[in-house]
Structure formats: C-alpha cells, structure tokens
Amino acid sequence: MDRIYLSPPHMSGRERELLLDAFDSNWIAPLGPHVDALEKEFAALVGARRAVALSSGTAALHLALILLGVGPGDEVLTSTFTFAATTNAITYVGAEPVLIDSDWNTWNMDPNLLAEELRDCAHRNRLPKAVVVVDLYGQSADYGPIREACRRYEVPLVEDAAEALGASYDGRAAGTFGAVGVFSFNGNKIITGGGGGMLVCDSDFLADRARFLATQARDPAPHYQHSRIGYNYRMSNLLAAVARGQLKVLDDRVAARRANFAFYRNALADAAGIDFMPEHPRCRSTRWLTCATIDPQRFGADREDVRLALEEANIESRPTWKPMHLQPAFDHCRLCGGDVSEHLFRHGICLPSGSSLTGDELSRVAGIVREVGARRLTKRKAA
Ligand SMILES: *Cc1c(COP(=O)(O)O)cnc(C)c1O
Numbered sequence: 001m002d003r004i005y006l007s008p009p010h011m012s013g014r015e016r017e018l019l020l021d022a023f024d025s026n027w028i029a030p031l032g033p034h035v036d037a038l039e040k041e042f043a044a045l046v047g048a049r050r051a052v053a054l055s056s057g058t059a060a061l062h063l064a065l066i067l068l069g070v071g072p073g074d075e076v077l078t079s080t081f082t083f084a085a086t087t088n089a090i091t092y093v094g095a096e097p098v099l100i101d102s103d104w105n106t107w108n109m110d111p112n113l114l115a116e117e118l119r120d121c122a123h124r125n126r127l128p129k130a131v132v133v134v135d136l137y138g139q140s141a142d143y144g145p146i147r148e149a150c151r152r153y154e155v156p157l158v159e160d161a162a163e164a165l166g167a168s169y170d171g172r173a174a175g176t177f178g179a180v181g182v183f184s185f186n187g188n189k190i191i192t193g194g195g196g197g198m199l200v201c202d203s204d205f206l207a208d209r210a211r212f213l214a215t216q217a218r219d220p221a222p223h224y225q226h227s228r229i230g231y232n233y234r235m236s237n238l239l240a241a242v243a244r245g246q247l248k249v250l251d252d253r254v255a256a257r258r259a260n261f262a263f264y265r266n267a268l269a270d271a272a273g274i275d276f277m278p279e280h281p282r283c284r285s286t287r288w289l290t291c292a293t294i295d296p297q298r299f300g301a302d303r304e305d306v307r308l309a310l311e312e313a314n315i316e317s318r319p320t321w322k323p324m325h326l327q328p329a330f331d332h333c334r335l336c337g338g339d340v341s342e343h344l345f346r347h348g349i350c351l352p353s354g355s356s357l358t359g360d361e362l363s364r365v366a367g368i369v370r371e372v373g374a375r376r377l378t379k380r381k382a383a
Pocket of ligand 1: 057059085134163183184185197
C-alpha cells in the first residue's frame with residue numbers, strides 16, 4: 001500500500017502555469033513580479049495593510065522581533081507548546097524566552113497565565129519586550145483576553161500564525177491580531193510554495209523596514225552602502241509563483257481539512273478515550289492537522305501504541321509538539337504552568353490530515369486506530 005503522509009503538498013494545477021510564467025520571463029530570483037503580486041493578494045486575503053514575502057516563517061519571526069526592538073538581555077513571553085522555530089527566533093536576537101502553558105479550550109497560550117506573568121513582571125519592574133503567541137494546528141489563540149493583557153502593560157504582540165493561515169477569531173483572520181503577524185509556506189503547511197514565509201502588519205514604516213532588513217539593509221545609494229546589518233531573507237520569485245497558485249485554493253483546502261476532522265470524529269465517536277482538539281467558540285479552525293488525545297485507561301491503548309500501529313500500516317502520524325520547557329535547548333527558561341502542554345504532549349497524536357486524502361484512506365486510518373484500542377480492551381477483559 002502507498003504510504004499515507006501526515007500533511008503532503010497538494011497542488012491545484014494553476015501553480016505549474018504560474019511557475020512556468022516566472023521561468024519563461026527569466027524572473028527566477030530574487031524577487032520579481034510574482035513576489036509583488038503575492039504580497040498584494042496575501043495582504044488582501046488576511047485583511048492586513050501590508051505583507052512582506054520572505055524566505056521562511058522563521059525569517060519572518062526573526063525580523064518581527066528586530067522590528068519591535070527586541071535585543072540582548074530582553075525577555076519575551078511565548079507559548080511553550082509550539083514548534084522550536086518560535087523560541088529559536090527569540091534566541092537569534094539574544095533575548096530570553098519565558099514559556100507560558102496552554103489552556104484546555106484552544107491548546108494555545110493560556111490568557112490567565114499570561115496576565116499573571118505580566119503582572120509579576122510589572123511588579124519586578126521588568127516587563128518583557130514582546131509577547132509571541134502561537135496559533136497551533138490551525139486554531140488561533142484566545143485573542144480577546146490576550147490582547148487586553150498586552151494592552152494593559154503596553155507590551156507589543158507578535159502572532160506566529162505559521163500553522164493557522166485561513167483560520168479566524170471573531171471573524172477576523174488569524175495572523176492579524178498582533179503588531180506583526182507571521183506565516184509560513186513550508187511544505188507541510190496548509191498551502192505551500194515549497195518554502196517561504198510572510199510577515200504582515202498595518203504599519204508602512206514596519207513593512208518598509210522589514211523589506212530593507214531582508215535585502216541586506218542596502219541604503220539608497222548607487223553603490224552598496226550599509227549603515228546597519230541586514231539579512232538575505234527575501235522570497236524567490238519562483239516560490240512566489242507557486243504560492244500564488246496555492247493561495248487561490250486556500251478556501252478549498254480549509255474545507256477539505258475540516259472535512260477530514262469531521263470524518264475522524266464521526267468514525268471514532270463511539271470509541272471511549274479519544275478526545276479531539278476542541279474548537280473555541282470564538283475561533284474557526286482550519287483543522288490544519290486533526291489532533292486528539294488518547295486516554296490509555298479508557299481507550300485501551302496509548303498514543304504510542306496507536307502511532308506504531310499506523311506506522312506498521314505505512315501511515316505517518318506524529319506526537320503533538322513536545323513543549324519547549326521539556327527541550328534541553330530551552331529547559332533553563334522560566335516557565336509559567338506546564339501541566340496542560342505536558343498532558344497534551346504525552347497523550348496527543350496528529351493524524352494524517354492532507355487535503356488530498358481520499359475517503360478510502362481516511363477509513364483505513366480510522367479503522368486501524370479503532371482496532372488498536374478494541375483489541376487491547378478485549379485482551380484486558382480476557383485476562
Ligand atoms: C512551521 C512553523 C514555523 C516556521 O516556519 P518555516 O517556514 O518552516 O520557517 C514557525 N512557527 C510554527 C508554529 C510553525 O509550525
């Protein structure tokens with residue numbers, strides 16, 4: 001049987017035409033008309049004034065922190081339950097991540113823990129330079145109370161929406177809740193350019209600054225003049241052409257991923273001990289990945305039993321993110337809470353979630369998951 005992947009790229013057909021246009025016009029890289037068009041289309045889609053196309057989501061995070069003036073010795077509050085790109089970027093500017101646990105309702109940063117930590121920081125007279133909130137698995141964090149806490153202490157917010165393009169909160173697009181928002185076009189995201197990232201903001205000053213820093217900080221002069229250090233972070237015109245084709249079918253991709261989630265939830269509705277990632281009432285998730293926790297007592301088998309049974313059937317699944325406070329690279333960081341993300345990591349699994357999955361493939365996956373638990377429960381009863 002062909003391998004079923006977790007979240008493979010899914011081209012629509014338009015990408016090839018746009019890529020060949022870039023190729024034939026000899027706008028190969030760097031930059032070019034597809035980059036300009038992608039920025040306009042992307043900004044319009046998420047409802048931001050400006051968008052700056054970059055080489056990766058990680059580069060966008062790095063520049064976001066520089067734009068907000070984060071530097072050596074500063075503290076930055078961020079989600080512990082995330083992919084390492086978030087905390088890595090904080091260390092690139094010499095700042096210290098302070099890790100905040102998740103809540104049960106969104107699996108993202110707990111607004112109460114954030115408010116408490118900001119209050120404690122204010123008492124210590126050492127407010128963080130920024131807060132970086134992550135939107136995991138296609139769902140935004142609870143931005144009502146999060147923005148209120150940030151506003152109260154006047155700490156700027158960066159939204160890492162790399163996993164949440166197409167999601168919304170109170171009807172407004174994920175990625176637009178901070179001073180700067182960050183997206184990724186990496187190969188396993190909901191749409192892909194084969195790589196790439198996007199920085200969005202409503203400030204012309206910040207957007208122009210991001211472009212300047214991303215093109216080696218070239219001052220306006222006919223010769224190469226540099227009054228500060230820059231980066232080579234712009235997106236290639238070839239990748240932008242592919243990403244433009246993908247952007248046109250984003251709504252279809254979201255619908256397909258949500259349908260995957262609904263399928264799994266229905267197919268496993270009567271299996272005790274599987275709890276799917278909740279959707280917060282103010283959020284509309286893309287269900288980028290279908291995630292669930294597995295309670296070994298009630299289900300009969302644990303997360304690893306399920307993952308290994310799927311692997312044996314040539315199906316890729318993955319544990320949920322290992323929290324940053326459990327990572328050797330970040331276990332020295334200050335931590336607020338931690339039990340929720342540890343539970344989600346210990347018991348959480350991401351099921352195959354590609355938008356090109358067929359009904360047969362979804363049935364195969366669900367059938368194997370159901371069988372692992374049922375088999376063990378029968379065995380347990382017999383013993
Ligand atoms: C993928 C991802 C990134 C990084 O994006 P790249 O384009 O791969 O650099 C950042 N944050 C989160 C939460 C991600 O999932």
